[in-house]
Amino acid sequence: MNNLAKLFVGMTLGALSAIPASATPVLGSGLQNGLNGAAQDGTFSQDVNADQYNPDEIWTLDAVSSGNAVMMFEFAGFANANTMGIYQIGNTGVTLELFSGAASQGWHTTLSQTGNVFTATYFDSNDVYMGQASATLNSSNFGFYLTSAQNNTFYSQADLNSDAAADGTTDHLVTFQGDNTEMMDPDGDGFYGQFTDNNFILAWEDLALNNSDRDYSDMVVMVESFIPVPEPGTLGVLGLGLIGFGLARRKRA
Structure with missing residues (x-):
């Protein structure tokens, strides 16, 4: 790698490290x-403040177009x-509920996709079938929402939330990714499975942040085969780095 290529790679890595992964x-x-x-061992290996996963604002289903x-x-x-569900990016009026108010520990939802039609x-x-619902979104990407009893709806895209805590926080969702080592029982049935990197825990705060305890334990859901979509800014930096690397290679040739 020549000096110009090294410079571009260094600039790319430096820019990536400058993108905040604020907790x-x-x-x-x-x-x-x-x-x-x-x-399983009574101690979750991740710290809820130090080990949050980012980005967690926009999501999609994995290649098999099905998630749980x-x-x-x-x-x-x-x-x-x-209640909790998904919404269309760019139009929060298009939604599909994943969990109703009646849902409690162990209730589960399968989300499937055919084209842009999503079916929950x-x-x-007890694994008893409770029904289905569908919605048509404009793409394969979506966000998560939580609607509270106070008729407030909060979104995984934090900028869509109009409330703010004193420190400026508008995020109602914190997320944790599995590390392939932990054994967990998410539904409380006594059976433990591996918390893999294909699993994410979504933890919500259901009150306006300027008047809440900010404990993010008001609804906690584990999802599988739901994939976070990288933020556009991150992709842009990576693209610039790759372009620069290509220019450096051509110059060397």
């Missing part, structure tokens, strides 16, 4: 304790009313 402050011990309780979501726990006064199939904690 959303999680207060209290509720979320950590809840995740500890789902871990299971309710882990809800430590919330509005647990019986909170619902099951309770």
Whole structure:
């Protein structure tokens, strides 16, 4: 690699490291304790403040166009009313519910995709079929939403949330990715499975941040085969680096 190529690679890596992967402050011990309780050894290996996964704003399904979501726990006064689902990027009026207010630990939803039609199939904690619903989105990408009993809807795209805590935080969702080593029981049935890198835990705060405890344990869901989409800024930096590397190679030739 010549000096020009090294320069471009260095600039790319430097720019990537400058992209903030800021953590959303999680207060209290509720979320950590809840995740500890789902871990086989009683201790969740990730710290809910230090080990958050980013980006977590825009998602898609993996190559088989099917994913699963299971309710882990809800430590919330509005647990019986909170709902969660997906929405169309660019139009939050197009939604598909994944969990109703009646859903509790162990309820699970299969989300499948045919073209741009998404279908949610619902099951309770005993694997009893609870129905289906569908929605047509304008692409394979989507965001997650949470609607609370106070008629507030919060989005995985934090900029869409109009409330803000005193520190400027607008993020209602924190996310954790599996590391292929932990054994967890997400649905509370006593059976433990590997928390793989194809699994993510989504943890929500259901109250406006300027008047909440910010514990992010109000609805906690594990998803499988839901894939986070890299932020456009990250892709742009990578693209610039690759272009520069290509120019350097041509110059050398």
